[in-house]
Amino acid sequence: MHSQQPRTKKAKIESRRVPNLRENNEDVVLNHIKNHPNGNIKLATVLPCEQITKDILNKHMLDDGIPLVISGCLEGWKQNEIRLDLEWLAETYPNVILSGSPRDCTTGFDLQNWTMKRFYNYLTDVQLVKTKNRDVQRYGKSLYGKDLFCPKEWKSFVFDHLHHEIREQVREKGRCDLLGDLPLELQPENLMIYIGMEGTFTPGHRDIAGSLGHNLMIKSYPPKNSSTHRDTYAIWHMIRTADRDAAQEYWKKHGGSLHEDDFCLPFQSLISAPFDVYVVIQRYGDFVFVPPLSPHQVINYGGINIKFSWNTISTATVGLSLTEIETYRTHHKSPVYRIKATIYHALKKRIEEIQRGERRRETMGDMQHLLPLMEDIVRREELECQGGEFSQENMRSTSTKREKRQKKEEKTEKREKKEEKRQKREKKKEERGVKRRVAEEKDPIEPHTVACDLCLCDIFNRFYQCEECGTEVDICLDCIAAGASCDPRHLNKLVMRESIEGDRIYKIVKEGREAYETLVAHFRAMFALDMLGEVWNKTIRAPKVNVDGRTFLITGGNSGIGKETARQIAIMNPKKIYITARNKERGEKAIQELVDNTKFNAFHLIEMDLNSLRSVDHAATSLKDEKIDVLILSEFQSNYLGHHLFLEKMSSNLRAASTPQQKSRVVCLTSIAHLKGTQKGLDAVTSGQQVSFDQYCNTKLLCMMLVKYYKEKLGLDVCTYGVQPGLVNTDPSIPRNPIVRQCMRDLESGAATSVFVATNPGAEGKSGEYWTHMKPHRPNPLVLNQSVVDKYINSHLPLIAPYLTKS
Template identity: 25%
Template sequence: MPAHRTRLAFEPLSPLLDIRRVVESTPNFEFAMDITCDAIDDFPLEDFEKLVLYQVVLSGKPLVIRGFHQRLDKRIFSEKWLRAKYAKKVEEVRDLVKKKTFNFSMGHYLDNLSLLTRQVTVHNYTHKDLQRLYLKDIDCPPEWRAYLENLLPPFFFYLNEGPKAFEGPASEKTNLSEIPKTTQGDLIAPAGDLMSSLPPSMRAENLMCYVGHEGTYTPAHQEMCASLGHNIMVEASDGSLENGKPTEPGSSIWLMTETKDRRIVSEYWMSVLGHDIDIEDFFAPLHAWEIAPFKTWVVEQRPGDLILVPPLAAHQVWNRGTRTMKVAWNRTTVDTLELALLEALPHARMVCRDEQYKNKAIVYFTLERYSKLLRQAKKVDHTVVVQLWDDFKRLFNLYKSILLSESFSQKNPEKNVEYHEFQSNVTCSFCRCNIFNRFLTCPGCADALGCENDPYDVCMDCYVMGRSCACVSNLKWVEQFPWKLLTERYEAWRRLIISSDENNKDLKVQFPTFIVARGQVGKKSVAEICQEQLVRRPWNDPKKPKPVVDNTIEDAGSESEGNSRSKKRRKMRQSLTAKADDVHRCHVCLHFEVNWKLAPCSNCDQRYCYGSLFRAFEISPQEAMEKHHWLCPKCRKQCSCGACQRDPSMKPYEPNCTILGHDTSMVADPRSIETLVDFRKSNLWWLKKFGDDVHGRIQKRQREAEEAELERQKTLEDQGFSFEASPFDPPQNGNGNDENALGFDDNDGGIPVDPSLIA
């Protein structure tokens, strides 16, 4: 059996936990920065907006704003009102132990919160049979939404389109009349939430409510698509009698990280805790956070506390007391879009997580909206207009990257492309990410496995990775926007940017024509790779199915250490395939494979299978395919195979991170297969080969994070920002590798299962 990384077991927090004492006694724990909403009244709203930008977005640290409970109308923000108004409304309640959902009426759930809380005592809180029923991700009552929208500063509320009147903190010092307007009366200013740029039918509904009791929790995760998180506790039990039943005071404990530590957190979660932060199914015990090699920001959230969560900052939440009621939402900004397209979406694609926010579409529609505003603001000198121009330029660069990735080969453009008008509803059948424009579809297997009239649509990124339906090739091209329209928009927006400052000659260089931009890329686009792979990969006729992937083959980069491959089996495999012209041996794992599953070196005659490249050298299929002249690890003097390591000039590549592997069969379309890399396999064999230096890899991540932070600070200081870097506490010697101290559970099952659900 292949070896697996041991996984840390779930451990609940004690009802008697004194979080303040824990923070004061733990070196890498610190309470998050907090301010009162009354303090916001002392300054113009622009100053508060700069604080949020600096603290949460640029510094990547959480911010807590306290005191909103004094401004919330307790007539509607109460358990009594919720029961009276929505008692009969049926909601899905999540059983966190069984990992199932059950339909409860709101009234029934609220009636039993006291019972669910009393079941937890200091003596039994670790028992596996305790119920943890969480009313989460339910629609926010419209009355609450309207009240909060009028109370909170508009720039950080859900679906904000721009400055508007409100009655909350700093409202009296906000003068909308100073902001320039278009001839139609629209304010010329950036939107607080770029999701508002999408047509209403395309927007993701992410204004949600959460009602929990003692022992319910949200596992460690990052906000979807690198967006900014907002969470306000609007009500909680206070310890008094309610409906004749005793209650315990409600609050929530938050453990949060910083944006800059995201890679350290990911490596720590995988290599030490044995879980993947992208899967979002593990609540880390307190002692795992206490010895973690990064700073943990702590908040005990009480009624009226609004928490702002930085993009890509991992965090988890534990609810305490009889009842906590919260409202949460996410915002998309230019900063989050850049992080989403660069990091968050590739990670989501690996684990097949829904992309609900349609990030690429947001870029396009925001450019459309902003361009109309800016055409009437060329001569306007105002801070919000300056910010609008800056955002427009950054969005334009994102749009350029999107178009360049979708560009066909200039030497061999596709002529037969089907047009399907964009309605934002096309998602990849494998990874489930939203597809903005071009994709591949396979109508040939539409009726396979009972999927009647359901064509198999795959995004270009997945197809490059070897993901597709069993037909593998003979897929057809589809686009949702006429390509001419997209390139015309590019040129029109480019001219608009250049016209903003006709005396600045550098703008023409910074924002070249699309033809020039294509020539500057220096590598193949994702669409061009797909064109080549459609020619290389064979078509498997669904009416005459044949095996495409030999699942009996295991490469040397798997967990098996190669011990399961007998010499006799290898000789049989060789005798069957060695004589074929389109078959070659992988330089690393020594298995024979068809050529389209191998990456050929441009400098020598060596070929590497994509599985070995991915696990042993952290080279994705796209990285090898996009280069016009790809040099293999041997030619780069980095090969780590046994033969090459005998070469004294070789410096074998050591993996930088842990890959645990993802089994996507439960979420991907059932017709899906993986033809190039089995992403279920980990790279643990390669880590063990080099000593599995967990501490060394984490330290390397720390150095990279610190260097990136210093570079970021320098850049911001050059732009006029000045601030102090927060201290970073290194891991304590002797703690980082003590797996027994962590209380590891060698069972691969993870969270224990509650055997029953009380009706």
């Protein structure tokens, strides 16, 4: 929501650029949406504060690029220590000069030399309809307090009281904000407050340099003729990130520009837009999240409101920021944020963390984003490289004088070292045990303060200076490549400069690669240890509960984990247990062994081969009239499509058995290996047998996605669970490495988690989750993205569709 440049000229904005408040108010917007439910005007998603999670936030902001609103963020806040209101501002900071504020929304220009006290007097007199105030007489209700300084007291209070799930993710200059990695003198001050009222607005624009926008209304005053805060609100018109180019063309078609921050598109024009427009009606306590590069405009209604606003740049969005500054260059706009310097210092900080032994998965993800961007910046700055790979032998200084100076410094250093050794020999006794102080040359903090005088873009390292014009004219490499210069006659007088020596940048890139490889090797080793079965907690037992009257169906119940699962459930007094087996004779033998062991006689055999969709279809058809309370997909080595078809065919059986008091359940065995699954490998999974570990990982990832998919599809009628049994010794007769055998669980422990989620009442509220050691754990991040889950599960539906259309 931050404006780009202050306006100081005194020229009038055309009246059509000022929004018509009557055609944009809440009643008009809501009536239009009610009368046109399939139109392009939509209400943005609003979630209560207690429901927000990092995954939901990332899905809206990053994956889908659509706005999100969190309501009730200020409920329960105790404001005894600090007041979030105008009176406190005027009392505490009365003489603070408001830089480039307030803005006259009638003319579009920023007023100068206003103090906080003067602006407070103006606002209170407007609110009370006192016309004796000269500012009120002159400006009416058109002054908007934009980009006002944020008191440090407010900053610490608000961030300390945000919801714990998102506090660190949205904190300004926190762990997830790369702007906080810059040296203090380079960090931009982008935490602002906005004070508006009816008649004020922010024209259509995109937030600075592709950053993530955050806006929280922390105070609202009822209008003059009202006693409720609900009559004070702000209406946001927001366009998703993917439609930003179409929005720019649409603004241009109507005589405005999203890059100039000077045009508020009328609501009637937005109705006819060729893209969706998301409407947010922001009131007290509402937290609005603005996706990167999302065009938006804001119109205030009712009484005075105060908004708390800031921007952040994350590793997931900094690539967009790097692209956006190229757009700034073409429009001759200052990028405000030094994105290249941000990437450089963020990478340095994470390299230092890894070198100190701080190894976090978040750091590895950051490195995956930052390292390629840094290498691209270096290439664009024309550092020497061969075949896309940097080589120290190819790193050359751009100045002959510098090379001579370096040689001279090396000779001086050698002489000093020689003299130092001589002095040590002469004063060996006196200096024994005393540490000699040697001056160390420290890398100075790079200023990164150079900008191109032609296109205003940020210059990271290399640039040209004109000897004729002196050092006052700096020109970026892009302008030189385009043939631009301070003067065509001075082209031969241009000299290349560097703010950072090439060797130092090469060192950062090289260290970055080494640090990333170290981190990857570390987590591969940790994953290998996890695969060995969490050695020190390998024995677990599921508690016994009474499952009287329930019917169970267990795939692969003739051997291994499936058979052990059937044995444990059989002693809990079920109604009947169906088990499936590929081979009828082996299945019958397994049932006889189970009956002898448990004295339970209601076992039934279903012949089914999960690697044959025809066999799966036949088995499901034979059970079409049977109510199934619990379906356990435990044939661990089987592929995904058989389970998918079987679960789809059995959905009606599960729903038929489910009751509000006792919901049906689906348990699907997966593996810790699903954490290694990737989007790239998901499409390669077919109904055949696994031939590699990567395929196995992706199969188990799809099994976990199946759990998430059917949680949404079956709704509240059926609970679904993904279970990781661990490294289980399913056949003790097989010779194994002694170390591996020591790490393996017995069969009873391997089946414990499956039995627990299938029978225990305490698992009912944990549907759709990934379980191990009888506790829910965090799955592969892809499983948490519902759009990704839907995409891949639905992409495999055509493979099983022929068996779903049969009568």
